[in-house]
Amino acid sequence: MDLLVPSLPTPLQEITDSVIIKAGVRLYIKRDDLIHPTVSGNKWRKLKYNLEQARSEGAKTLLTFGGAFSNHLYATAAAGKYSGFATIGIVRGEDPGERKSSTLKFCEEQGMQLHYVSREEYKLRNSDFYIDKIREQFENPFIIPEGGTSERALQGVQELVTETEEQLGRSPDYYAVAVGTGGTAAGILSTGAHVLAFSALKGGAFLEGDILNLVGENDKEGQLELFTDYHFKGYAKYTDQLLDFILKFKKKHGIQLEQVYTGKMLFGLYDLIEKGYFKTGDCIVAVHTGGLQGLLAELK
Numbered sequence: 001m002d003l004l005v006p007s008l009p010t011p012l013q014e015i016t017d018s019v020i021i022k023a024g025v026r027l028y029i030k031r032d033d034l035i036h037p038t039v040s041g042n043k044w045r046k047l048k049y050n051l052e053q054a055r056s057e058g059a060k061t062l063l064t065f066g067g068a069f070s071n072h073l074y075a076t077a078a079a080g081k082y083s084g085f086a087t088i089g090i091v092r093g094e095d096p097g098e099r100k101s102s103t104l105k106f107c108e109e110q111g112m113q114l115h116y117v118s119r120e121e122y123k124l125r126n127s128d129f130y131i132d133k134i135r136e137q138f139e140n141p142f143i144i145p146e147g148g149t150s151e152r153a154l155q156g157v158q159e160l161v162t163e164t165e166e167q168l169g170r171s172p173d174y175y176a177v178a179v180g181t182g183g184t185a186a187g188i189l190s191t192g193a194h195v196l197a198f199s200a201l202k203g204g205a206f207l208e209g210d211i212l213n214l215v216g217e218n219d220k221e222g223q224l225e226l227f228t229d230y231h232f233k234g235y236a237k238y239t240d241q242l243l244d245f246i247l248k249f250k251k252k253h254g255i256q257l258e259q260v261y262t263g264k265m266l267f268g269l270y271d272l273i274e275k276g277y278f279k280t281g282d283c284i285v286a287v288h289t290g291g292l293q294g295l296l297a298e299l300k
């Protein structure tokens with residue numbers, strides 16, 4: 001049975017407060033966190049056409065890559081279970097034994113087979129010879145790259161833009177989105193939209209090239225603005241200032257953000273709004289990419 005049925009279109013919610021009013025801008029949140037209870041946000045968008053392709057190729061098994069806290073592994077494990085594929089996760093780092101992260105526990109509960117590889121081996125994840133080896137070792141699974149980020153992922157993300165523009169009745173001046181691998185930012189950028197991309201990683205400057213390569217057209221550079229200073233000490237790290245922002249945002253707007261991606265993106269966006277980055281009348285759509293299964297208990 002296919003339990004991967006999404007709630008579409010996801011709501012487009014306007015939010016307002018003194019910062020927004022003072023700057024004279026309009027801010028909407030595209031609530032992709034509400035797309036599906038376990039395959040949330042951008043992971044659902046990115047998996048959609050990967051799964052369709054796997055099905056049309058008659059694949060039985062999905063294989064993908066991620067770290068111990070990967071929202072993508074989590075989503076793939078659930079998506080596979082709901083739509084009748086076996087799943088294999090290649091996990092970066094040593095087998096944690098009894099000390100598994102809740103993400104990896106969840107993946108196992110969905111029936112995902114986990115294979116741990118060294119950090120050196122994990123670095124090979126996108127190279128052709130390694131993929132060939134994996135294909136042979138695991139009997140020809142359908143391989144989804146890390147983060148679900150592939151050409152087919154862009155196609156799924158483009159539908160987020162179509163949906164938003166129907167809801168809004170126009171194109172916004174900017175989309176704001178958090179970046180891990182860059183697949184979501186690339187999907188939005190590929191529609192011709194202007195994208196403000198907030199790196200969740202420290203030293204994320206390389207992501208600009210990655211995003212532009214994914215789009216595969218070299219005329220999009222002027223449409224992309226990558227911000228690398230809102231990582232709060234690095235990937236999956238956080239500070240009291242960030243947690244405080246997330247708690248206040250929830251209190252004010254009733255929207256739960258998490259500390260790895262969406263909290264950092266909205267913190268960065270508010271900082272830009274306050275600093276006068278936008279013109280009066282600008283319309284911004286911030287994408288809530290989900291990820292709430294990784295929420296810190298103290299933010300609930």
Ligand SMILES: *Cc1c(COP(=O)(O)O)cnc(C)c1O
Nearest residue numbers: 071180181182183184261289291
């Ligand atoms: C995975 C993830 C991202 C990063 O998406 P990319 O397409 O890899 O850049 C952003 N937000 C959330 C909540 C995620 O889970």
